[in-house]
Amino acid sequence: MDDVGTVMFLSWVITTTVLIRGCVSDPSDQSCLTHLSESLQDPNNLLHNWNPKNFVKPCNDSTSTLQGIICNNDRIYKLSLNNLSLRGTISPFLANCTNLQALDLSSNSLTGPIPPDLQSLVNLAVLNLSSNRLEGEVPPQLTLCAYLNIIDLHSNLLTGPIPQQLGLLVRLSAFDVSNNRLSGPIPASLSNRSGNLPRFNASSFEGNKDLYGYPLPLLRNKGLSVLAIVGIGLGSGLASLVLSFTGVCIWLKITERKMALEEGKISHLMPDY
Ligand SMILES: *[C@@H]1O[C@H](CO)[C@@H](O)[C@H](O)[C@H]1NC(C)=O
Ligand SMILES: *[C@@H]1O[C@H](CO)[C@@H](O)[C@H](O)[C@H]1NC(C)=O
Ligand SMILES: *[C@@H]1O[C@H](CO)[C@@H](O)[C@H](O)[C@H]1NC(C)=O
Ligand SMILES: *[C@@H]1O[C@H](CO)[C@@H](O)[C@H](O)[C@H]1NC(C)=O
Ligand SMILES: *[C@@H]1O[C@H](CO)[C@@H](O)[C@H](O)[C@H]1NC(C)=O
Ligand SMILES: *[C@@H]1O[C@H](CO)[C@@H](O)[C@H](O)[C@H]1NC(C)=O
Secondary structure, three states: HHHHHHHHHHHHHHHHHHHHHHHEEEEEHHHHHHHHHHHOOOOOOOOOOHHHHOOOOEEEEEEEOOOEEEEEEEEEEEEOOOOOOOEEEEOOOHHOOOOOEEEEEOOOOOOOOOHHHHHHHOOOOOOEOOOOOOOOOOHHHHHHOOOEEEEEOOOOOEEOOOHHHHOOOOOOOOOOOOOOOOEEEEEHHOOOOEEEEOOOOOHHHHOOEEEEEEEEEEEEOOOHHHHHHHHHHHHHHHHHHHHHHHHHHHHHHHHHHHHHHHHHHHHHHHHOO
């Protein structure tokens, strides 16, 4: 190759590289959006530009024309679709948005489970799925998202226990599972006292009928409450007191009458002076 040939070859390489970087999408972000748009229902048509032809290249450096998407370095970085009256379910393929740092689907009407597949979102720092109708358990796999700062799952229909592994998330600064249908003991790893304060206070846990233990009352709604036990104790104490008092009274009455009779007999037998 002569000099001109080398220069031409190099400029071809550079041009092609720039073109490829500019035009070719990330296949995993495309798969993520394609599946998510299939699993969500948007009855009010509020998801602007959410159609398959825009999923091929959702990001142009840090911008996106798609509603609710913020990009960074040509990858989806934040997904915020809150308060849009969305229905449907959360696709497990959301896990293909591997650069996702914040996922906010709060205040919609989403149903179905929280997919355990979200564990592959290793950069996730914010998970806000609050105020939906999500069912099933809180996936313990979320512990693998080691950067999680915020887990807000309040006001859903979640059942089962709170996975105690979640206490291993050292960066967790906000945790809210209030107003669900969770049960069992609150893991000490999420509630333990450092100083005199709990890691997360009662407001993170309240509104779950069968959840108990610090910082909520111990054994709340588990069989008899402390108050009921005290009540029954006092009640039966009082009852037995009344019963034994009545018993003593009756015994006294009988004895008195007997004595009166005896006395009468005696006085009868005694000769008159
Ligand atoms: C998307 O996610 C699914 C399920 O997690 C996985 O099987 C698939 O390989 C992923 N596809 C891409 C393109 O990353
Ligand atoms: C991407 O954004 C740059 C400016 O940030 C713009 O010049 C370019 O035309 C955009 N590309 C596409 C395909 O929209
Ligand atoms: C949710 O959206 C409705 C309009 O669709 C608006 O009136 C309401 O203030 C929004 N709520 C929040 C918390 O943003
Ligand atoms: C989650 O989103 C709701 C609004 O949809 C907001 O009120 C709440 O503060 C968010 N949670 C956190 C921990 O930021
Ligand atoms: C309390 O929780 C922290 C983690 O937040 C842990 O390092 C510590 O050992 C726990 N202490 C007790 C007494 O369980
Ligand atoms: C509970 O913690 C939250 C923040 O984590 C705080 O806003 C709230 O005031 C606390 N409530 C009580 C009763 O301490």
